[in-house]
Amino acid sequence: MKQLFSCSLLCLLATSLYAQNREIPVRQWSVQASFGGTTLSDDSPDGQDFYLNEDQGNTFHLTADYFLTRRLALTGGIYWEQDGMMTDAADGIGMKKVNMAGLLGGAKFYFFPTKWIVQPHVGASLMTNFLNLGNRKGSGTYIAKQAYPGAYFQMDYDVQCPALTAAPKLGVDIRLFSTVSLCLDGDLRIGLWGHNRYTVRYIDGPKAGQVSHHVNDNIRTAFNIGLKVDFPVKRVSEHTRNNLILFLYSLFASGN
Numbered sequence: 712m713k714q715l716f717s718c719s720l721l722c723l724l725a726t727s728l729y730a731q732n733r734e735i736p737v738r739q740w741s742v743q744a745s746f747g748g749t750t751l752s753d754d755s756p757d758g759q760d761f762y763l764n765e766d767q768g769n770t771f772h773l774t775a776d777y778f779l780t781r782r783l784a785l786t787g788g789i790y791w792e793q794d795g796m797m798t799d800a801a802d803g804i805g806m807k808k809v810n811m812a813g814l815l816g817g818a819k820f821y822f823f824p825t826k827w828i829v830q831p832h833v834g835a836s837l838m839t840n841f842l843n844l845g846n847r848k849g850s851g852t853y854i855a856k857q858a859y860p861g862a863y864f865q866m867d868y869d870v871q872c873p874a875l876t877a878a879p880k881l882g883v884d885i886r887l888f889s890t891v892s893l894c895l896d897g898d899l900r901i902g903l904w905g906h907n908r909y910t911v912r913y914i915d916g917p918k919a920g921q922v923s924h925h926v927n928d929n930i931r932t933a934f935n936i937g938l939k940v941d942f943p944v945k946r947v948s949e950h951t952r953n954n955l956i957l958f959l960y961s962l963f964a965s966g967n
Contacts, residue, residue, distance in 0.1 A: 738825065738941040741776045741784075743894055745937025751794055751907070752928035760921035763911070767804045768794035770933050774815070781825050787816040790838060794931070796909055797866055800855035807851070809907065811872050813839040819880070830884040830892070835877070838900070843872040852914070862916025868909035873902030873929060890941040895934075902929035 749768035774788030791812045795805020817836025823829070850867045882896025907927040913919050 737781065738778055738890070739943065740778060741939050741941045743772070743774050743776070743788075743937055743939035745772045745774075745894060745896070745935040746770065747933055747935030749792060749794060749900070749931045749933045752930040752932075754926045754928040756924060756926065759923045761918060761923050763797070763799050763923055763925050766795050766798045766927055768792060768931070769804060770935065772815070772935065772937070776819065776939075782821040784819045784821075785816075786819055786834065786836065787814070789813070790815050792933075794907070794927075796868060796870075796907070796927075797853070797911060797925075799858050800853065800864065802856040806853045806866065807868065809870055809872060810842050811840045813841045815839070815878075817878075817880075821884075828886045830886070832882055832884070834880040834882070836880065836898075838876040838878055840872055840874055840876065843870065844874055846871045855916070859913070859916045859918065862918070863914040865912045865914060866909050870907050870909075871905045872907075873905035875903040877901045877903065878933075884939060890944045892939045892941070894937045894939050897932065897934045900931040900933060902931070905929060 747770050749770050751766040751768065753763075753765050755762065770790065770792045772788060772790045774786055774790075776784040776786045778784045789812070791810070793804065794809050794811070795801065795803065795807070796809065797806040798804055800806055815836045815838040817834055819832050819834035821830050821832045823831065847870045848868065850865065852863060852865050855862045855864060878898045878900045880896055880898040882894065884892040884894050886892045906929070908925065910922065910924050912922045
């Protein structure tokens, strides 16, 4: 219900801002900051004592777009991604975390004319990674925070992060001001080379002695939310600011 209420408010805000945004300056370039979460695809073998759910992660991007035309843009920037291992037993993304970071570059294509409030787009990028490229093996004993809280287990891991990742993307920008947009997007990250696998053996608790061999595929899905500023920037009217403040107040009040 909260999500439906928030979406309705956002539509009302966009409608009220339409009059303010009729004269949209021709964007030449933009800057976007986004954060979100990742889900690692599971490729574990059959015949396990027990099975683990898909592992989770976090991601952050700071990118810039340069518009070749009104609808086609080149994009580039930096990213950071942290993927968890054994998310099932953790109170966060995982008992152990693996970091990746580097540069990304690609292109985006917008479908609708610039004056539209809602701007869906498709794109693709190539992400380079400079962290954890070597083969990392290790072992540790951990205490489960979830699933079987308090149970001890041993985890043996073997990780090598991909140096390159191809990432097709689908997203939408929703204009809040004439040159400021709320950005929602999802991408499918296909790692080239590398691997991420680990073996879990419970030492005590209900699953004492049971073993699971978990393999994370090189495919991760990511969903992000962020803000984008188009340049040149247009001055924001007091009426527009007041509408946004009302929307934000209503959004947070709906959760109480």
